[in-house]
Amino acid sequence: MTVHTALNDFKRVRGSDRLFAGERRSTEGLFSGLDERLVHVSPDGAISDYSYPLSGLVGLDRSRFGIDVDGTVRWFDGGEQRYVEETAVVETVHRVGGRTIVQYDLTLGRLHLTHFVLETETGESDRGWQSQSDGALGCGSDTANPTIQACLGFAPEGRAGQVGQLWHDGAVEVHHDSERDVLAASTGLEVTGQVPETFDELLDSEPTTLPRGSDDGRYEDGRLSPIVLASVELEGSTPQATIATLLTDADESDRPEAIERVRSGAADHATRESLLEAGRTQARRLGPERSLRSTDGIEGAFEDLRALQLLRAPGGSRIAGPEFDPYYRYSGGYGYTWFRDDAEISRFLLAADRRAELGLEDWHEASARFYTETQRSDGTWPHRVWPHSGRLAPGWANGRLERGSGSADYQADQTASVATYLATYLRVVDSSADHVRDSLLAAKDGLDASLEDDGLPTRVQNAWENMTGRFTHTAATFLEAYAAMARAPIEERVREDAAERARAVYDALETLWVPERGIYALRLDGDALDDRLDASTFALASAHAEYDRLECGGVDGDRLDRLASHHETTMEGLSREPDGPVAGLARFEGDPWRVRDQDEPKIWTVTTAWGAHAAVELESLLSAHDSAAAAYFRERAADLLAAVGPDGSLRRAGGYLPEQVFDDGTADSATPLGWPHALRLATATAFADSERSASSRSGEASTVEE
Template sequence: MEKKPFLIDGVAGNGKMLAAFGKNSRLYRLWWPRVDGPQHMDRMSAGVRLPGVTKGVLWTDGEGWVHRQEYVGDSAHLVTVADHAEIGVSVRVEDFAVDGEDIFVRDYGVTNQSEQPVPVQMYLYTSLAMMESRRYNTVAFDRQEESLVHFRNPYACAVGFDGPVDGFQAGDAWEAAEGGILNGNEIAMTTDGALYRDLGELNPGETVRLPVYLAFGDGYHAALTRLARAREKGEKTMRANTLAGWKEYLAQAKPVCTGDETIDCLYRRSLIVFKLMSDEQYGSLIAAPEFDEDFSRCGGYAYCWGRDAAYITTAIDRAGYHDRARRFYRWTVKAQSPDGSWQQRHYLDGRLAPHWGLQIDEPGSILWGMWQHYLETKDRPFLEEMWPTLRKGAEFLVGFIDSATGLPRPSRDLWEERSGEHTYSAAAVFGGLTGASCAARELGCMSEARRWFHAAEGIREAAAQQLWNADRESFFRGVKLAVSREAYETACARGVKTETETDDKGYTTHYVREDPVIDVSLLGVSLPFGMFDIQDERVKKTAQAVETALGQSPVGGIQRYEGDPYIGGNPWILTTLWLALYKIKAGDRAGAERYLRWAANHRTDLDLLPEQVDKSTGDPAWVVPLTWSHAMLVLTVLEWVKAREKPFEAEVRD
């Protein structure tokens, strides 16, 4: 497979497929039939050859071209324009996944910008390594349908122009295409092939359109059938229908008109990102398009976390997409483990994905989110439908409480980096049990309501007694932090509180009693889970400690925690917006607006939000787009709008 960049520039999709692009229009990745995989794209490039002018093909994603990129209004139609001043040719490509179809369109327009007529030939090179593997692939030219078909059971993709081709080659096609000479080979057990069409002579200012269709199907003939359907419908009809679909989708949302078009556009783009990252079949969603397939610098992102999803789904709900939120919670029924827990992350079909172990804030977050959905919709049938799942989840949480501390037992933390009894985890479990208790009360199940309420209150009392760090005037990040034996012995020598536990197999875990690191997740004790009131002095002091300790980046923003080593320890978009949310709730509207605008100012050129911002340059540092970043943007903007309306309402009453 071609080496692909970690950071991408644009995304397009339709809930069945997801495509990731570079600024140069290179289609780096294409997932189908779900947005979490498999991924099939090795390389796809288009180029022009001017007989008598150029020696070979000039690939539009290569050197010599100047690129600019934008979306078509509020849609996921990505337009990239490549200009080549030396030959006087411009190539525009509009990329979009057809609404409701297994068809991706790359609509090329070639324009002669010179003052002389020029002959132009268009070449298309495609290498599809199905399921990201070069093994067992075949590419064939189908003469009847005038297309290349890439296939490996059960996946197939037919690639063709809107009509006949003038030349083709299956296998060993890169050098042949570069030289502008395709040999007509019809089939090869490899990944690549090429097509070309002679566009004829273009007069000055003239543009010739050449739509390219990628039609996916379950096997060779299904892909060809979908290609035929794409040609029958035509690019113009599919484009119009898909743009209309995006318009209809956005019309369902709660409108936001802040008077700041940057914020308003970013809000709408966030709603589009939610749809792109969501699976149309199952209702689940991914954290981000995958970009680190080899887990070389992280553990991957194209999975569904209950943690991310609780924030994202709440944002989707509050933006007005109640049906989509409901579909996600129905998916959680499928993903729930037999013991009532939800494991760290899942594939979008509900199966367990690679992970690091139980992260107890995730089941807490899911139960909290279910109750939030009810508060948004007052949908009692939803609660009744979720009751068996909710009850199993709440009982699991009750059984997970450490009898010695009164806090949830050790598990992975919010950031999946350490094991312990974390403050954020306690807040999330409190939120989950409180939400479950309220749901039980609403359904008349008073025994469960009382038991879960008392369990939640027990966690709050334990947190109040054990988690306050008077020395730093902040909550501890947690207690019973698991450390290596060496770190344990060092802590013992320094007089730090420690303890050990030995399990039934004789394995000993070493703990440092208290974790004093300032972490932005400590805001979670009030937002969103409400374990402590936002006016609580401990909450106020913790928020101040977070802002002081984690707001030291030269470019601004808020880091995750002190000494964060991940990708250099940069400020994150979502952490900065988390503090903005806190400030809105605490009444500091000016401070909130400052952090909101910082996040908005660090969007990409296409209004996508990264995970992190480089602490030295201010450029995106990791993961574009991160769905959780967009969720926090939506939640913050909606709260900001609400807060701005309050003085006006008071004035009217006076």
């Protein structure tokens, strides 16, 4: 996103009670791109890249499409969108002047294809349009073929200035230094240059609409610009054409190859059928050959996997969500790999795969390798990294890099989450993976350094990254990590020490108990307990479930009672059922973030899905100990799971889960957000397993009675 685009958005939506001006939001529209490139398709058909975190290339900053008939251009406005079948092909239907233009978008590697088909109202092909006296568009057998007008603003290396164009035979190359973005079409291009906004226009109170005048009166302006205005003719018995863009960092000597790749990309996918078949082939990598839509009670699994694959870099790690705030105007940015989010996603996917056989073995291995390659020498992981390279990304919780182990500007739960995944990976996937074993042993040293003598982690930043203290959530992640290590196929003395430390954390959690409220506190802040309800404390459920599996462990009756009390109180206290169309769980009591004029905290999809997962874990744990409280959590799990399910109030187009929603149902922040998708999938498979087990137990009981 360039400053030009940000300022235009600022002018367009400032004063809105739901939109934050200057953002590049993706709460509407759909994404294509399951490899190195992530392309957003707006309801009006405009495409733009969110690709930098995944590929290191910026690509398209903005665009606009329309249709030209006899010199009259109709720019597309809002269209109807959906994914085609179980693919990442985005279909956008435009209705203009009584005719229908269907747009298909598909991203293959670094190549993006935008295909247009002209249809009649009955869905058949239409040949020859003519302008009517009333300005409507009609048919005529002797008129020229209509053309698609494409205004494309590239931003090689994020630049809007010091950019140039090369007009090759049938292709346009936009370049700054190393990044080269190339454009071609299956039916050829007619190109003119477009200059970006002038200083006066940037300072004007109204946004600038592109395209505009071709230049500023200087002959070089059209060639020293990131914006291309291209005319592409629709041809054939079914009038259609494909526009292709390719992002590349090719050397000068590789230019002919890059130009040939974009030309052949457009030519090879010049028909709707060829593009859709390419989309089907690409989508088969998402899972097994069979459909995932309604498999054994995990309806919506494909949508979750597609969302997670969209966010996934070739190396296996994921961005938290598409980057909607690159200038850090309202947040610290989202287009990075956080080791907390990513490791939690990895272990939830591993759990779901083991239950439902989703065919994600390559994902698990790639995640493990990425973590081993990005681990610091002290056994910890930094705040966040660029997924395309694993290199350190901008952040505010790198205290260990800056000042060593004594800094509170460190998120110890991130290291704990990775350690839990690596320990589980060794135990259930590949016990011979020496690189994983070495990394896990180093991770234990990193955790040990953050564990105080009283059994609680030291003062650090929290999961929500908005305060410091000694958090229940952090302690829960340590308990789970140590318990998972104690069960991993590693040296016996290390397992024994991990079990002892798990017991120490288990006992120390009593320090955080608030008897007046029947909950575990959000944090210990100095000597004071911060007794606000906090959804991140749902981590206690899976942590105790893991601890209960230790031979030397076992959750006692008093702790079971406290866990039941804590989770019931927290779920009920954070539950939000406003007058609007949505329902779910807030983040923590009094959460003020991005609420605008809303009095109450917003509903978050990750907390709602986390609550469902915790309820399923607790139902299983309590049932194993014959606790009557299990029934409540089964019912609560079903309710919360429904809210984030395929037909849930928090779901959006494409099956996406946005990070947050306002009470009126308006989605906000990163969309889709990876963490709740993985949580939902793991919970849905666990719930289906639980239902099968309950049915089996019921059947056995009936047999005994008979």
